[in-house]
Amino acid sequence: MKETEKPEKGNQIIEEAAQAEYKYGFVTDIETEVIPKGLDEDVVRRISALKGEPEWLLDFRLKAYRHWLTLKAPTWGHVHVPEIDYQAISYYAAPRKLKKGGVEDIDPELKKTFDKLGIPLEEQLRLSGMAVDAVMDSVSVKTTYRERLAELGVIFCSISEAVKDYPDLVRKYLGKVVPYTDNFYAALNSAVFSDGSFVYIPKGVRCPMELSTYFRINAAQTGQFERTLIVADDDAYVSYLEGCTAPMRDENQLHAAIVEIIVEDRAEVKYSTVQNWYPGDKDGKGGIYNLVTKRGLCRGDHSKLSWTQVETGSAITWKYPSCVLKGDHSVGEFYSVALTNNWQEADTGTKMIHLGKNSTSTIVSKGISAGHSQNSYRGMVKIAPKATGCRNFTQCDSLLLSDTSGAHTFPVIEVGNDTSVVEHEATTSKINEDQIFYCNQRGIPTEDAVGLIVNGYAKEVMAKLPMEFAVEAQKLLSISLEGSVG
């Protein structure tokens, strides 16, 4: 008597994958300057003082802090954010040896970290043609390629430097798209944000290279509150990439970022994220809480903002990269792949707010749920009464890889006039055993077959990523899924 091998092998693959380690889970042993845990006005003042900020910014932070005190954490998401003790977190951690200078001045341990992550800080890696701003814990470490960009008038630097060097620009735009009153986490970020990237593309300039930021949380029990501000002036273009990793730690870590984007007349911004924060272990222990507010304002006529995200990390994801389409004929796009495995929870989607006439938006969301995870799409398409002739197309697909995972959609559609057209399509499917066997029969093992099928499912979104990121994201999808089907 003999059983076929298959079921047993399936289990074995699950075992292996469950034990597979998060590749980026190393901790760098460098001296870190951490201010004591806890949050009060003094801490806010101290962060501001440590960074040598002007009065107006301290004032902004204090207002945000005072407002935050009046708010409660939102509970409407389909995620279970446990009560966070905000007094048990340190709000500022900086690698101690950081000082101004060239690559050779960077702490060797820190450089090793970024090398492990494959971030091109060094000259030879500049061949990849990407300008990189690397943020470790709270401080921006090094911005490559700055001089070349400066020749074009492109500003790409850490937001702390921008506050010093371009105070008028920062003051003009900071908090204008995401005011500190926006939500609980936005208020918190506005009070304690430590660093992040600032991009300004002047009128008529097409940024000749991808701009890229890598965020990494290293120090224990710290939160990361970075703030990104991107401004594309009239007729400008930029493609911006964001990558994220964190070490494996048993306790959860908080990440509450803000990204604000302003797009002027005929300008275009493409913002791509590959989010791979530590998702926690197979029992749901540890992992990052990724509670992020991302929003862009298409202020100019014929302006365009395109969000592309591949989300595979974090224990909890709560983010809705949105477009406020204020300009006439402005265009908003949101392409998302969100993959959850084990006990991860993701509640992600977008808001497309049509205020300008003839503005159009496209939403393509692909959710993939494996293990015991919960994956939700939450979206809003709102067309103001005066925004005539608008169009939206939404495609919202869910793929279930296990019986114990969940896929949910929460769409809201409000159309204020009768000349606009809104289309919404949604599907939910299970990964098909026939597809896997078909691949098996052609010699492709189950794990690779699942990777192939899921990448095929996500193709429409992956195709929107810049080439070098697309390859990385494809691998990431396959790795994150290892053994999720049995």
Add this chain to the structure above:
Amino acid sequence: MLVIKDLRASIEDKQILKGINLTVKPGEVHAIMGPNGSGKSTLSAVLTGNPAYTVTGGSVEFYGKDLLALSPEDRAHEGLFLSFQYPVEIPGVSMVNFMRTALNEKRKYFGQEPLSAADFLKLMREKRSIVQLDNKLASRAVNEGFSGGEKKRNEIFQMAMLEPKLSILDETDSGLDIDALRIVASGVNTLKSKDNATIVITHYQRLLDYIKPDFVHVLYKGRIVMSAGPELALELEEKGYDWIKEQVDSQQ
């Protein structure tokens, strides 16, 4: 190459195969015929290792190896190919990517380097002409939006790419018009050699006009109840299966 002895298999506790015996040698073409529900497709599924089925007894040797101990993908690498009755669609996965993955998995199994992109595309061009599959089909997603005929041609194209030792064609003629049937059959005949073998599973004589079998077996109630030369297929076409059913049922 293939020796099946007393093979028994079930699905969800329902016994389908009740002791199959069959020997296939290189260069041979075997046709397996039989009424609906006799276990023809189950046999192909069990041989290729479909996890939906449980083997409950018997043995299968493939070139001296215990076939049933191998994973489905290793069975494929060893040279077993199934042309599916209902080829599945895999949206978003291009035929190029799919075939390249499959072929390179096979090469890896035999310790060979992956094929370069240029060599692979050249091979693809060469092989797709066998079943007159045009370039557009080859670059589309696996079976997505293919017509019934295109799907079956695509199966034979994959067979040409993977160069199996034993091919099982599971009702490859179903849903084909006469032109597509000719193309598919001529593809199969082109690929035929003295070193490989084919098992043709079919209801009808029609396909066997084009792919000439050396042996014809009748499967009924999970057993091969009759084996003979190609003339048996003609007799079945004429008389149907009832006389065999009666014969078998009366013996029980």
